[in-house]
Amino acid sequence: MSKKNGDKKNFSTHFIAGGGAGFTEALCCHPLDTVKVRMQLSQRSVRPGFLTVAVKIIKAESPLGLYKGLGAVLTGIVPKMAIRFSSFEFYKGLLKNKTTGNVSTTATFFAGLGAGTTEAVLVVTPMDVIKIRLQAQCHSMTDPLDIPKYRNAAHAAYTIVKEEGIRALYKGVALTALRQATNQAVNFTVYQEMKKRMKTIQGTKEGQELPVYQHLLMGGISGAMGPIANAPIDTIKTRIQRSASTEKGWSRLVSVTSNLIKKEGWLALYKGLLPRLMRVGVGQAVTFASYERIKMYLDLFSDKVPPPLPIRVK
Template sequence: MSTQKKGTSLVDLVAGGTAGLFEALCCHPLDTVKVRMQLYKKSGQKPPGFIKTGINIAQKEGFLSLYKGLGAVVIGIVPKMALRFSSYEFYRSLLYAPDGSITTGNTFIAGVGAGITEAVLVVNPMEVVKIRLQAQHHSMADPLDVPKYRNAPHAAYVIAKEEGFKTFYRGVSLTAARQATNQGVNFTVYSKIKEFLQGYHQTDVLPSWETSLIGLLSGALGPLSNAPLDTIKTRLQKTTYASNESGMVRIVKIGRQLIKEEGTAALYKGITPRIMRVAPGQAVTFTVYEFIKDKLTGDSPVAAVTKKLA
């Protein structure tokens, strides 16, 4: 169990947004590789691995192509982080015991609530734009190769104009399920390992390298729990045509078609770069968050983060 701790929302906003920005800058190429692997259609040849996929993108489209869709991520990262931490704290506040403690189960529920909240309000619209940009096979090194979507704002404008605003919520149920499991697992695993290490060291303040390792591990477990959801979501959000079918019907249809044509293993396409994206991303997030929080408050950064996520 852990005890109640009030946070400072403005500091959390600035530190979390900055941490998210650095995470995106460091790890976005792996996300682009993951999306391309998930969109790869079976052609009789062995699908390229994540290293070959990344090399092919850099060679054929230019190195900067690995950062396609980064604008959509950066635009959404500050409200995403703000919502994640503030909503997590809000849901936790509803689940505290009278003595100010909270159980592991309620920590998981708070994380699930935070994941659903950020998915609906920020993540899904952002990812629709990001995936459209990442799916474009054009060379950023060739000025004559003009893409349909020039950047994130332009992509959002074109999508809304041609397909309607509701397109930004295509696959939202899958995104919500993915974010819910991600944050539920992330916050729960983080807090339990932190509690164990605090007891082992007999201190509330953990070394920063231990905090980073905890983030690395907790960040890796989320993708393993929901890889099929993420793959189907990517296929669904990539489509540009309108459909009168319900979201659930299309989700089931895409899943069945994927398994029929490419096998069950296709549901786990891109899992390696996704883990490589999310796990170190969590480590980067916690490290930068701690540094910025320390500069803004003068408090012990590790103590601030670990107490917040307990």
């Protein structure tokens, strides 16, 4: 197989495996994200706990209330994860040692930064705006007479663009890019280093994969690192994306941050940290385990399927 065809094969493998992993992760972990958003949007001085918020949502809105915004997530998470993993491999290829082909820890870190920024600009920001607007609505999912402003992801996108313009879908893009970049830089670096060490310790042969439970464990540990570091960024971003505002850019950021700290205190910047840790930690565990497994099957399948024969023009 030529290098060009090999690159195409590798790109498509990472793209498909990433998309499949994202789909699996969304189905498993979305309720945790809904609870996190409700906690971040709460402006009460006495902060309700994770279980309190979850039970309140279930009682008032039925268990389906925990899945508000899932449509927006599913629409965006498949391309998001596909872009994350394929762009990470792309940047890693650019940053690797051209002589030895080795990828340093520093190169992995910057490849993660690039992947996080890329996914934030292309997919995550508009997806987050729509998702947060849907999750912020406190209405019953079982009462047909309780009609919310945004009926679903598509309707939310249409309404936001109609009332606020297309730029409203990119509210908080800088903070989202900063959050995603730092998340993925730490996430990929910790995961890749742990994976490398585990393979060395266990004497894993070239091309042989680690057990699923080890991918789950490594993904969970690496996924928990980012939220601890950038929780304030995520809380401020959520407040900015929640509602319409005439303020723009830096003035909006300063206004939201100062009001939050003044009215609710510094600890309010860490609202929703527990469900976010659970959401991202569990999410990354599921994501990496799914990604590695799907990628393994795709590699096995592609090795068994012969390349297409060249078309001969008479």
